Amino acid sequence: MSTASLVGFIGFGAMASRMGANLAKAGYGLVAYTPSGKGGDGSTRFVPTPRALAQEADVVIVCVPDDEALEASLQGADGVLAGMKPGSLLINTSTVAPETSVALAEQGKALGLTVIDAPVAGSTPEAESGNLIILAGGTAEAISRAQPMFDAMGRLTIHAGPAGSGSRLKLVINGIMGATLAVVAEGVTYGLASGLERDMLYDALDAVPVISPHHKRKLKAAKAGDFSPQFPTRLMQKDMRLLLTDGARQMAPLPAMAAATQSLSLTRRRYPNEDYSALFAVMESMVANTP
Structure with a gap:
């Protein structure tokens, strides 16, 4: 793929804009469309419809919130x-x-397109630094x-x-991430309910190896009460x-992840x-009894 290629982004939010910036550094041209109709920082050109973007771009990258x-x-x-x-x-x-x-890949094949x-894996800090892990499904070709392009946006494919x-x-990775955070939060809940001092508890958990680097980052934010969205609750839930839906289809028992989903559903509501x-x-x- 020539670095002269024009890459079109459908969706240009917190993750995609950072991914796009790294592609631009690697020499790719950028054009974007946002479903909200918003966007534009002077360095990326925006177009009015997804079709208009696709007619221009050599490659289309879609980065939107959900199936709908x-x-x-x-x-x-x-x-x-x-x-x-x-x-x-x-x-x-x-x-x-x-x-x-799977359905999109089949539809793309019928139209003569290559779909991946x-x-x-990673949040906005990894997107900004080009350290995402790309989880790719498709043919080797x-x-x-x-x-x-994957090399420009991430450290591993x-x-x-x-x-x-x-x-x-x-889904495997995010399920582990969400369920593990729920367990850490339950540990904090027990510690506070039993009378442990809050700052000591958070600092202790930050020091022990049983907590992953990702969740230590979340612990630091929680200690400070800073929940600025790197991965919004609505997307994690x-x-x-x-x-859980695909797990049921595959007859895979996921009791711990199911329980964590209930806690994240409550969190999404609030x-x-x-x-x-x-x-x-x-x-x-x-x-x-805190807010």
Whole structure:
């Protein structure tokens, strides 16, 4: 893939804009469309419809919140698929249901397109520094074609398997991430309820190796009461829901992840747009009578 290629982004929010910045540093041209109609910082050109973007771009990268937004952006007379030329490459970095990724790959094949499901592991800090992990589903040929772009956006590409495999691997990772945070929050809840001093408790958990670096970052934020969204609760709870739905389809027992989803559902109701670590605030409020 030549670095002269024009990459079009459908969705240009916190993650995509940082991914785009790294592609621009690598020499790619950028054009974008946002479903909200908002966007534009002077360095990226925005177009009025997904179809208009697809007619211009050599590669389309989709980064939208959920299955519904993906459908709205891709399908219909003004959708991406109506504007893409045969032979073009479509990369979906959105976290969506695995069956959605499989269906999109089949639809793309019928239109002569190459489609990769490529959700990413990492939050906004990793997106900004180019240290994302790309979880790619598709053919080896397709992954090879996209590899220069993946290298610009991330530090590692994992070819998870055929279409839909990237989506499945992303649900595995986010399920572990969400369920583990819920367990850490429960530990904090017990500690506070039993009378342990709050700052000591948070500092102790930050010092021990049993807590992952990711969750130590969340602990620091929770101690300070800073839930600025790196991964909003509404998206984490959505991913847990997708995991449980596909898990039931696969007859995979997920009792711990199911329990964590209930806590994250409560958190989403109270803090939908804050970071999912706001679960700490929910749990603390139960035992400390804090807001």
